[in-house]
Amino acid sequence: MVTWNRSTVRNDDVELAVFHLDAPDAADERPTVVLVHGWPDSHHLWDHVAPALGEHFRVISYDTRGYGESTRPDEVSAYRLEHLASDLFDVIDEVSPGEPVHVIGHDWGSVQLWEAVTTPGAQDKIKSFTSVSGPNLDYLGEWAQGNLTNPTPGNLGRALSQLASSAYTAFFQVPVLPQAFFNAFGSEKIWTEFLHAVEGTPRENVSFAPTLKEDMISGLRFYSANIREKLAKPDPRPTTIPVLELVNERDIALRPAIYSRSHEHANKLWRKNSDTGHWLPYTNPDYLSESAREFIQMIEDGTSSSPNTIDRARRLGPAQKLGGKLAVITGAGSGIGRETAYALAELGCEVVLADINAASAEETAIECKAKGVLATVYELDVSSTEAVNEFAERVRRTHGVADIVVNNAGIALAGSALAASEEQVDRILAINLRGVIAGSRAFGRQMVERGTGGHIVNLSSASAFTPQRDMALYSATKAGVLMFCESLRAELADYKIGVTAICPGIVHTNITSTTEIVGLEDADGNRKRIDDFYARRGFTPDKVAKDIVKAILANKAVVPVTPEAKFGYLSYRLFPWGSRLAARVKLAK
Structure with missing residues (x-):
């Protein structure tokens, strides 16, 4: 079990329960990471992510207003995104005074972090943002309106696909019914089985607060307070804070296409796609923590690339289906191997090029780099199984x-x-x-x-x-x-x-x-x-x-x-x- 050390931060009438992975230590000079959960979770969402991050960083989480041990305002307006962003800034001021932190958000946690990083002056408090399964609602509204005003078959198909995936949000905003539903079926056992059935979430990885049913009902106010206004009148604001989007291609709630406008507003954007589902902190906590760690370390080191993470600021767009993926090609020095490397680089892949003739692979790498991606060459004779195994392990360690x-x-x-x-x-x-x-x-x-x-x-x-x-x-x-x-x-x-x-x-x-x-x-x-x-x-x-x-x-x-x-x-x-x-x-x- 993860042991969290509790403290309290106040923002006007709201008390936020703040949790430190380790006992607060003024002498700890490691970078600080703040984890923000979504619906219907609490800080316990991060129980399997925080320990891995804690080997490198100071790790903080908190129950957002309406959840867990934090205050639950009655007014729907109290859950508007600007208030949620204000909560975050107060937590940062308390846990890391004068020093910006790295933030990681999931679901509504990511949504409110998008609000925070697009707030003027946010760069003084936030150093980087890792986004998981939570879009910027203004960017989403802009994307939806763009697809509807330009109704090509592709645009309409993407819009309808997302509409079907988001149908539950309309139900969540209906008076009385969703509250009654979760009051009847919002047990820990039912929710655990639901997550396991939908995306294979290991039952032993699921961690809930004792207030799960209350959190489900209270968290419905997030939907009522924000979705309709943001989608009807989007106000897409830019951010200069480095952002890593971890896009889950099997997300039952959010289709990958909705992130296609992020690069137009976030001028330091990285992206990694994976064949994963919505609740990544539960299903693949090691992948999430390692991806975030690599990204945060990259920002701390002041470099522009890291293993499996590609700088997409120049080229990332809707066509970059494979943006951020790592591709390994053998026989990459000529012919089909060379052309495949070019094609994958064009779609945003970092490429590792292996060939028995390293000089010819270097020529391939030059063209791949011209397409704006990382390209690394290794000499390899695939006839040796030992050499292939050593090569695979070297790729894993390095890239x-x-x-x-x-x-x-x-x-x-x-x-x-x-x-x-x-x-x-x-x-x-x-x-x-x-x-x-x-x-x-x-x-x-x-x-x-x-x-x-x-x-x-x-x-x-x-x-x-x-x-x-x-x-x-x-x-x-x-x-x-x-x-x-x-x-x-x-x-x-x-x-x-x-x-x-x-x-x-x-x-x-x-x-x-x-x-x-x-x-x-x-x-x-x-x-x-x-x-x-x-x-x-x-x-x-x-x-x-x-x-x-x-x-x-x-x-x-x-x-x-x-x-x-x-x-x-x-x-x-x-x-x-x-x-x-x-x-x-x-x-x-």
Whole structure:
């Protein structure tokens, strides 16, 4: 159990119960962090977050007015956001006189912190703000009105999606009924089971004040006092205080699209998206505390970037679906790997680029950095499982746990399977199949342990389902990748980790010009003819990269890319005998 040390702060007629994680110590010079809860919680919301933060900072929380051990004014007007912001400033003056603090807010706690950081002079009291599942209501009103005045199908769809998610707020503002409902069903047991059913919140992580039912009813005044006015007459004010938005993509109440205007008003904005739900302090307290710690330390150090956190002030906008995510790409020095790195960087990902040829990966990194993101290069030979495991651990220590992993590195081998040497067989198996398995396992374990989802993309090939007489060994490795992906996808589904097999057909990359050909005369001539054919085909790797991005966003299982790959995927399932006959055609002479 967490032990909180209680004190009291007064703001006119309101007494606020303030809680210190440790006994107040005037000699403690660590940065101060103030945690602000939302509905229907109390300071106990932070019981599983505060200890991790307490290893680095002075941690303070308080029961906001209307909750827990604080005063519950009767007048609805007493719960307007300007009064809530005033409460916060009084708490800060008491716990950290003359020194600005870092603030973290969830739900209505985040909403009132947005009000505070957009109040003139707030920079004298607040050093940074980590926002979880709570928008600026003025920005939300501006977003909603913009979608309604520009009623494109996309805008209307986003607005209707949020309207459906927020339907409960209308019920909360109806007289009498919501009070009666929570009086009847607002028990700790029912609420615990609700959270567990809705987003899998571990029952043992849920911490409530003894006043939970009273808090549910009293907290309804937050909705009545603020929502209608803010949505009808938004007054979006700017802030210069650094803000980190932790966006939960499975939030049942708040759709990610509503944060798309934040960057227009917060000129120092960072963002991290994760496949998580609304009650992040309960479901993933370690992820929340580590993300906040990284961000706060970054601000304290005066730097512009930190592990897994990207400075989005210049480019963050509605299109930055992957903004703030960490992507790892192997074989990033050329071809599909390079173009995938460009595509992910364009969408706001920090990219970690691995290649056996570090110099070529450095060239990729230069272009990625030009797109405004962090890019780091590592030399890696994926044929060594030990090297892959060491690389994954180094990425975790240096950058954080990857959100996206693209196991792209691969080689080709053409000609007779019987004529290939044992060394050639071992090498193609080690790189194309074992390398993919090693990368998926190493990074997959980290994603599972973190508990906030992720996505693994593995490069298979149309050769996985279109047999060819001169590509037996290559096809075997790619078929192995395909079935590995299908099976791993099933295994990781419970952890919200997607797995995709990308199956390109004829794509012109440098792999064709370096393909080893065995068992045939005039290997150099055959290689040139194959390379020339691929060049004439004209399907470039950037088109594959676009499909990879689409697959990540849509969480697709198997993606045949080129027209011939799509035809081959269909025909092999419907007419396998036709594929077997076609396999007898000689591609090389």
